[in-house]
Structures are given as C-alpha cells and as structure tokens.
Amino acid sequence: MKQKRHHKQQLSGQKKTVLLFNKPFDVLTQFTDDQNRKTLKDYIDIPNVYAAGRLDRDSEGLLILTNDGKLQHQIANPSQKTAKTYWVQVDGDISQTAIDKLIQGVELKDGLTLPAKAQKIPPPNVWERTPPVRFRANIPTSWISLTIKEGRNRQVRRMTAAVGFPTLRLIRYQIGAWTIDGLDNGKYRIL
Structure with a gap:
C-alpha cells in the first residue's frame, strides 16, 4: 500500500x-x-x-x-465533446446548400453526424503543402471552416464527400481554445 x-x-x-x-x-x-x-x-x-x-x-x-x-x-x-475546427479545401465551389447540410448533420455509414458549424471562408494564409494539392484548371476549389464535436474516423473527409465536395486538403486549426x-x-x- x-x-x-x-x-x-x-x-x-x-x-x-x-x-x-x-x-x-x-x-x-x-x-x-x-x-x-x-x-x-x-x-x-x-x-x-x-x-x-x-x-x-x-x-x-x-x-x-x-x-x-x-x-x-x-x-x-468523443464523450467530452471538445470542439475542433478545421480549414478544409474542397474540390469544387461549395454551395450554400452543401454547407447547410454540414450544419444540420450528414448521414454517414456509421450514422448521422451531430450538427456542425460550417461556413465558406477565403483561402487561409497557410504554408505550401509538399506535395501540393492536385490542381485542375477547369475545376475550382473552395475553402470552408468546419467545427465538429465528434471524433469519428476520417469524419471531416467523409462529411464533405457526402455533400458532394471531396476534401483536397485538411488543416486542423483549433482544439478547444488552442x-x-x-x-x-x-x-x-x-x-
């Protein structure tokens, strides 16, 4: 003892x-x-x-x-529900309809996600990625800020794909207050 x-x-x-x-x-x-x-x-x-x-x-x-x-x-x-904010570059010019779906929750294979905070943002001033994200002249990309309180496997990527805008680049910007x-x-x- x-x-x-x-x-x-x-x-x-x-x-x-x-x-x-x-x-x-x-x-x-x-x-x-x-x-x-x-x-x-x-x-x-x-x-x-x-x-x-x-x-x-x-x-x-x-x-x-x-x-x-x-x-x-x-x-x-995940039970602690710590908010995590991601800057996400997606394939295509994301629509408000897709953003609204992210906000409401998206149906994935493992169930409906919790409601999220999501908004379109200007491209953030971030470092160059090595290797760079693929660039296609005829298809634009756009950026969103997405805040979730879950931690499912590859959740952000699955959410953006589910609303028709696959993730090209994913940067976690914030966890809680950090x-x-x-x-x-x-x-x-x-x-």
Whole structure:
C-alpha cells in the first residue's frame, strides 16, 4: 500500500507538460513506425508526452501532446465533446446548400453526424503543402471552416464527400481554445 501511494505522489509531482504542434502533411501521429515513415519523433524531442487524439497522416495542423492523462482523455474522448475546427479545401465551389447540410448533420455509414458549424471562408494564409494539392484548371476549389464535436474516423473527409465536395486538403486549426496561430508548420510550442 505504501509503495502505491509513493508511486502516485511521484506521478502527481511530475510537472505537467502541454505542447502545441503544427503537424505537417505525411507525418504519423505516433513516435515509432516500423516502415520508416515520418513520425512525431522527427519533430519533437520532449520525453514522455503523447498525442491527445489523432490527426491522420494526410491531414495537417494542430496536435496537442501532453503527459497529463486527464487532459489527454478530455481532448481525445468523443464523450467530452471538445470542439475542433478545421480549414478544409474542397474540390469544387461549395454551395450554400452543401454547407447547410454540414450544419444540420450528414448521414454517414456509421450514422448521422451531430450538427456542425460550417461556413465558406477565403483561402487561409497557410504554408505550401509538399506535395501540393492536385490542381485542375477547369475545376475550382473552395475553402470552408468546419467545427465538429465528434471524433469519428476520417469524419471531416467523409462529411464533405457526402455533400458532394471531396476534401483536397485538411488543416486542423483549433482544439478547444488552442489554435495554430503563430505556429509554423513542423514546429511546436510548449505552454
């Protein structure tokens, strides 16, 4: 019993670390990979921090890493309903009808999504992606800001496809109150 109490005191005495990382395209949200792909270890040299939630390899933007299990659970657990805002470049000039559908909720194979906040936005001033998004001269692209409180697998991409405007580029801009403002792609900031 004394040993367990001592262990808890050591853990609670550990300084809480929270860092914001602007994840580049084609980077896995983990520290190891047996296929030699880019991972968090290629960018972050802080020990004992772990990603609070996922961001797909082909998505970019804000990822929070922490050694605080409670915070990690709060951000990653869908039942906590932490709002996440994405800047999404879609194929085509998105219509107000499609945006209204995103706002109301979209029927996906795993059920109806919760209502979202969505609006068309001007192209954000962001870094160039490597490789660049495919460009087709005869088909325009447009950008939306989409805020969801769920965390289904590839949810944003499935939502935009369901309303007829497939995602070309996906950047997570905000989680809760944290944003990527002032944070260069591939860099992190300790809070």
